[in-house]
Amino acid sequence: MGEKRLNERVLSPEEFVSGYQYITEYLKAGLPLCDVLKRALKYFEDQFVDSYCTIMLLNSKGTEFVNGAAYSLPDDMLEKFMHIRLFDGLGTCGTAAVRGELMVSPNVHNDRTWRSFANVVKPYGLKSCWSVPVFKPGTSDIVAIFAVYSKYSRYPTQRELDTLSAYNELLGLIVSNYKIDDSGEIEQLDLNEDDNLNSKTLYVESIKTGLKNGEIYPYYQPVLKSDGQELHGVEALARWEHPEKGLVPPIDFVDHAEEYDFIDWLDEVICRRACEDMKKLMDDTGKTFTLSVNISAVHIRKQNFAQRIEDILDETGFPADCLAIEITETSLIDNLTEVAVTFQQLKNLGVKIAIDDFGTTYSSLNYLKYLPVDTIKLDKTFIHDVDKSPIDRRICKTIIQLGSDLELDVVAEGVECDQHLSIIQDFGCNIYQGYYFSKPLTLEGWKNYLEQF
Structure with a gap:
């Protein structure tokens, strides 16, 4: 069609x-x-x-x-x-x-x-x-x-x-x-x-209707550094404002979009809207920061993915060097060769590449060897018990040191308390994201949050 x-x-x-x-x-x-x-x-x-x-x-x-x-x-x-x-x-x-x-x-x-x-x-x-x-x-x-x-x-x-x-x-x-x-x-x-x-088919159709009606759009979660006193960037996270059910989290609709092959549509709606929002905000405030957008591996393998991103950048005027494409590590396992070509095309545009949930598979080091990565995001499952589990502490310390040695940004996801922040800071990580700093915010909420920087 x-x-x-x-x-x-x-x-x-x-x-x-x-x-x-x-x-x-x-x-x-x-x-x-x-x-x-x-x-x-x-x-x-x-x-x-x-x-x-x-x-x-x-x-x-x-x-x-x-x-x-x-x-x-x-x-x-x-x-x-x-x-x-x-x-x-x-x-x-x-x-x-x-x-x-x-x-x-x-x-x-x-x-x-x-x-x-x-x-x-x-x-x-x-x-x-x-x-x-x-x-x-x-x-x-x-x-x-x-x-x-x-x-x-x-x-x-x-x-x-x-x-x-x-x-x-x-x-x-x-x-x-x-x-x-x-x-x-x-x-x-x-x-x-x-x-x-x-019932499943009806629910899938309701997701598509939500996309068409503008009910699915990004929330924004800050990414901070220096004890949370300095802004590093923001991550766009898909949310669905259902007219009857209220706010629907992505876990309840993203998998359906992948299974029924319209995840590219969903990803592009979020990416374009986020680029539009953040370009206007940067122009209004004079502040510059990195915008991270999650992309499904199913989408990134599709033909002309890099061209679609370039089109969004051209249409919105958002600067390529401020955009980071995030892809979940676990989704890369069977698609390394295809993804490497697309990642290089994105790098040629000036777009940054981030690996989300880093450390959750045995192939982690292969990704750093073969893919032009800028950022690794330390999976929140390691952060969650870093104050209780010696094993999680060793994993976090190793990954943070590895990222430093390779001159990559390392972002700790899921920081929720003082102990989390103190431990990963001691290990040398200085970029953080999590509820300790802020939950995902509406665009208006993000504008208000940004005023403190």
Whole structure:
């Protein structure tokens, strides 16, 4: 469906839930897949103008269509598309499956991708078609193609694209609840976990709605030095101001964003908003400090990540040498080679690199050897018992000395009391973060806090 657009509004929660319940009624009743899909197609035809919707299911290898359903159009029209290798054409339907993206033919009779199949739709007076891949939830695997036909030569409206995008995961979930063999035979799977799947999908959609409505934005936690009397920087931390539940911590929505593959959207919302906020604050106060932003390893491995960061810096005017990208150490284990290339691209921009939760894996030293790191953040689990545990004290002392020897900044996270601060200071660490100094603050709270420096 292309790049996600920030600040867009697709459907209200009430609209989405109403459509969701309508579409899943047959699924919950255990009816055959074709009946479930026909009900879904009816819903979309009711939403769209002058449109006829179909969905065609792919075989396990994703090389050909093996089954499908239509609502207003006859099912036998779809049979002409079955068991033909995708690269042989099949109009926008085949091309969307191969490319994994929206394909549009405003006039199928003038589109070369339809050259062998225009006659299939001509008897029904159809002139245009747009097709969208349906993905298995949480993966990049295409399980079906949703196609929308019209008797007019036209492009899809933004409302149509947004509506289908909102339900794409639900369609993928429906298809994934059935086993489709390569001959096209369909077997219904065990649906005992239906209620859990339904509630999870609804919750994921509510997170996306929160992103679109600007409910998810950064809080700011100070990073200090010199006994907390001097400002080093600030870390942006995602928070969700839910209209009913109140403030939702990141642990309750970040994992869902990773599993359902929109973590890049979430990360970019937080990074862009933080850069905008801090650029204005620096301009207003004349103060300069480091802004740290957490990025998921799932996101940082995506193509053109460094370019996206550069675009945010260009759009907001935030200085690159004041931005630090933080990535959690545990997420780097299987992706060192890919991450090293991206990190170097970020360094070329002037952006700093920080390893969060440092010391929690056996690969810690490899990261310092192969990655262009500026900062290591001593994991708060070591700090928490540093005043009680001789082992934690030795770990903290070793990591702090290592960072000093390598001329890296070492930040102690999770400082909560005088004893924590005194011990790590004795070990040579002079940059700190934690509730002892300040909890994460709203933008207004951070502005007020900053006045003391």
